[in-house]
Amino acid sequence: MSPENDPTTADQALDRPSDLPKRPPRVQTIRVGDVVDALEKGLQDFRAAPSFGLFFGGVYAVGGMLIVLAASALDMGYISYPLAVGFALIGPFVAVGLYEVSRRRESGEMLDWNSILGVVVAQRKREMGWMAFVSLFVLVVWMYQVRILIALFIGLRAPTSINEFVAVVLGTPEGLTFLAVGHVIGAAMALVLFSLTVVSFPILLEREIDFVTAMITSVRAVVSNPLPMIGWAFVIMILLLIAIGPFFIGLFVALPILGHTTWHLYRKLVAPEEEPDPGEKPADSPPVSAIKRPAASDNFP
Numbered sequence: 001m002s003p004e005n006d007p008t009t010a011d012q013a014l015d016r017p018s019d020l021p022k023r024p025p026r027v028q029t030i031r032v033g034d035v036v037d038a039l040e041k042g043l044q045d046f047r048a049a050p051s052f053g054l055f056f057g058g059v060y061a062v063g064g065m066l067i068v069l070a071a072s073a074l075d076m077g078y079i080s081y082p083l084a085v086g087f088a089l090i091g092p093f094v095a096v097g098l099y100e101v102s103r104r105r106e107s108g109e110m111l112d113w114n115s116i117l118g119v120v121v122a123q124r125k126r127e128m129g130w131m132a133f134v135s136l137f138v139l140v141v142w143m144y145q146v147r148i149l150i151a152l153f154i155g156l157r158a159p160t161s162i163n164e165f166v167a168v169v170l171g172t173p174e175g176l177t178f179l180a181v182g183h184v185i186g187a188a189m190a191l192v193l194f195s196l197t198v199v200s201f202p203i204l205l206e207r208e209i210d211f212v213t214a215m216i217t218s219v220r221a222v223v224s225n226p227l228p229m230i231g232w233a234f235v236i237m238i239l240l241l242i243a244i245g246p247f248f249i250g251l252f253v254a255l256p257i258l259g260h261t262t263w264h265l266y267r268k269l270v271a272p273e274e275e276p277d278p279g280e281k282p283a284d285s286p287p288v289s290a291i292k293r294p295a296a297s298d299n300f301p
Contacts, residue, residue, distance in 0.1 A: 025203060025217045026271040032228045034268045039235075042261030045102050046253075049111055052101045053256025060094045061251035063087070064244065078165035082146040084248070085186060088240045089142065090135045091255060092197045096120055096128065098259030099202050106267075119205075128204050130211040131197065138193045145185060153178035187237075194233045195222040202266035207273060221269040232265065 046053045064087045068080045097120045104111055123129065153174045159165040169175035199218035204211060222229045236258055243250025 023274065024213060025207070025209070025273070027217065027220045027224050028269055028271055030225050030228050030265075030268050032231060035228045035232050035235075035265060038264035038268060039257075039261045041264040042102075042257055042259075045098075045105055045260035045263075046256045048105060049101050050256075052111070052116060053098065053260070054252055056094060056097045056259070057252040057255040060091065060255050061248040063094075064248040064251065068248075072162070075161075077162040078150075078159040079143070079146065080162050081165075082143065082182070082186075084244050085241075086139050086142040086146075088244065089139050089190065089193055090132075091240070091258070092201045092262070093128075093132045093135050095255060095259030095262065096123060096201060096205060098256055099205050099263045102260045102263035103206065106263075123205070126204065127209070127211040127214065128201065131200050131204060131214065134196060134211075134215070135193065138189060142186065142189055146182065149178055149182050149185075153181070190237065191230075191233060194236070195219050198222065198229070198232075198262065199266050199269055202263050203270060217270065225269070 064084060067087060068084055071077060071080050071083055097116055100116050100119045101111060103109075104116075109115075154168055155174075159168050169179050196215045196218055199221045200211065200214040203209065203217060204214050239254045239258060240251075243254035
C-alpha cells in the first residue's frame with residue numbers, strides 16, 4: 001500500500017496543527033495613551049527612514065495633484081475640492097510601503113529599496129488587492145453622491161470653474177446647505193471606510209488571511225475601542241485636510257506619519273498571531289472522523 005493511500009497517514013496529516021483552521025485574530029483593548037504612544041513611534045520611524053516616507057508621501061501627493069489638474073483641464077474644476085477630499089480615502093492603500101518599513105524596523109530587518117518596493121508590488125497577488133477595490137469603490141460612491149447633491153442643491157447647471165464653484169457654495173443659501181450636507185455624508189462614509197480599513201491593510205500585509213476576515217477584525221477593533229479609535233480618526237481627518245490645503249504638498253509629511261503610526265496602532269489593537277494547540281480542534285471545524293478520506297483501494301495517477 002502506498003503512503004498516499006494509507007488511511008493512517010491521512011489521519012496524521014489531518015491532525016497536524018497547520019491543517020486546522022486558524023483562530024480569528026484577537027482584538028485587544030487600548031486607551032488614548034496607546035494612540036499617543038503609537039504616534040510617537042510613527043514619528044520615530046519617519047525620522048529614522050525619511051527617504052521612504054517622503055517617497056510614498058510624494059507618490060500620494062503627486063497623484064492628488066494630477067487628478068485635480070485633470071479635472072480642471074476637462075472643465076470640471078468644480079469637483080476639485082470633493083475629489084481632493086475623496087482622494088484621501090485611498091490613503092491606507094498607498095501607505096502599504098510605510099507599514100513594511102515600520103515592520104522591518106520593528107523586527108530588526110534591513111531597509112532597502114528593492115525589498116520594500118518588492119513587497120508593495122507583490123500585494124497585487126494577495127488579498128490586499130481586494131481591499132484596494134473596497135477603497136476605490138467608496139471613492140466612486142463618494143463622487144457619485146457629490147454629483148447628486150450638486151444637482152439637488154445647486155441645480156443641474158453646475159459651475160464650470162473652481163472660482164465660480166466657491167462663489168456659489170459660500171455665497172448662496174443653497175451652496176451652504178450643499179456644503180453642510182456633503183460634509184455630514186462625507187464624514188459618515190469616511191468613518192465607515194476607516195472602520196473597515198484601519199486594521200485591514202496592516203494585517204493583510206503581515207498575515208495570510210482573507211480580506212473579509214481582515215475587515216471584520218478592523219471593525220471589531222473600532223467597536224471595542226470607540227473613544228481612542230474615533231479620536232484617531234479625527235486626527236487623521238484634521239491632518240489630511242491641512243496637508244491637502246496647500247495643493248497636496250503637506251502629504252509629503254502627513255502620509256508617512258499617519259502610515260507609520262497606523263502600523264504601531266495595529267500592533268496594539270491585534271494580539272500577535274498564535275499557533276493553534278496541537279491537541280485543540282476549533283469548535284466550528286468538522287470532526288476528523290467526518291472528513292472523507294481516500295479509500296485504501298483508490299488509485300491516483
